[in-house]
Amino acid sequence: MNSIHVHRMAISIMDQTLxxxxxHWLKLTSLSDFxxxxxxxxVRGAPLIGxxxxxxxxxxxxRSRVRSKSELLRELRRAAHLLASTRLTIGNLSWALxxxxxxxxxxxxxxxxxxxxxxxxxxxxxxxxxxxxxxxRTGSKLIRDGDCILTHCNTGWLRVGCKRRxxxxxxxxxxxxxxxxxxxxxxxxxx
Numbered sequence: 001m002n003s004i005h006v007h008r009m010a011i012s013i014m015d016q017t018l019x020x021x022x023x024h025w026l027k028l029t030s031l032s033d034f035x036x037x038x039x040x041x042x043v044r045g046a047p048l049i050g051x052x053x054x055x056x057x058x059x060x061x062x063r064s065r066v067r068s069k070s071e072l073l074r075e076l077r078r079a080a081h082l083l084a085s086t087r088l089t090i091g092n093l094s095w096a097l098x099x100x101x102x103x104x105x106x107x108x109x110x111x112x113x114x115x116x117x118x119x120x121x122x123x124x125x126x127x128x129x130x131x132x133x134x135x136x137r138t139g140s141k142l143i144r145d146g147d148c149i150l151t152h153c154n155t156g157w158l159r160v161g162c163k164r165r166x167x168x169x170x171x172x173x174x175x176x177x178x179x180x181x182x183x184x185x186x187x188x189x190x191x
Contacts, residue, residue, distance in 0.1 A: 002129060003048060004055075006122070009062060011055045013037060016044045028052075031060055031079055038093070039086040047128045050096030053083045054121035057100045061117035069110040076104055076117070096124055 003014040010029040017040070018024050026042060028034050034056030037043050043052045060079040066072050080097040087093055103120035104113040 003043075004052065004125070006055065006125065009059065011052065013043050013052060015042045017042055028056070029059075031056060031082065034059070035082055035086050038083065046090050046092040047131070049087060049090050050092035051121070051125045051128050053086075053093050054096040054100045054124045056083055057097055058117040058121040061100075061104060061114045064114075066110075069107070069113050072110050072113055073101075073105055076101055099124060 003016070005012040005025070007027075010027050012025045012027045015024045015026050026033075026037060028037055034052060038049055038053060043049055057076060057079055061072065061076060064072050064075050066075055080101055084094050084097055100117050100120045103116040107113040107116040
């Protein structure tokens with residue numbers, strides 16, 4: 001189970017503010033949707049935040065109505081600045097945005113830049129899924145029957161699926177652990 005789904009001109013994210021009690025999907029279709037989801041902590045975990053931001057920037061490239069590559073790059077830089085300002089402490093956020101900006105800038109023309117932005121976002125997503133699966137497989141080898149597992153903050157597939165992930169043999173988790181407890185590293189507090 002991925003915590004995002006990619007659509008043609010949008011993505012859907014699992015609203016992580018509702019986990020573990022409820023699974024609800026939010027469809028992000030505009031730059032303000034992406035910025036709001038990141039700032040509102042609807043998406044959590046530094047790598048996933050970077051991936052979501054990269055898709056947000058890609059969406060800006062796809063929907064842009066400018067007529068030149070230089071105008072497109074200016075628009076992407078403005079959008080990247082907005083997205084980066086949503087969570088200043090997330091290093092993956094700026095890194096992922098820079099990956100998309102570099103890919104678009106290195107392209108031959110405006111249409112190529114649009115494709116490059118999308119391709120860069122897809123590649124970041126692919127690598128994040130691969131890394132999470134690898135972490136899950138590695139962690140699974142360390143879990144013994146009856147172990148109690150405590151995860152801190154967002155730990156990819158161990159957190160999003162919680163105990164269900166540990167039972168899912170297709171994700172590399174044999175049914176070993178008797179309990180999984182998740183604590184969050186950052187809580188949303190209204191002042």
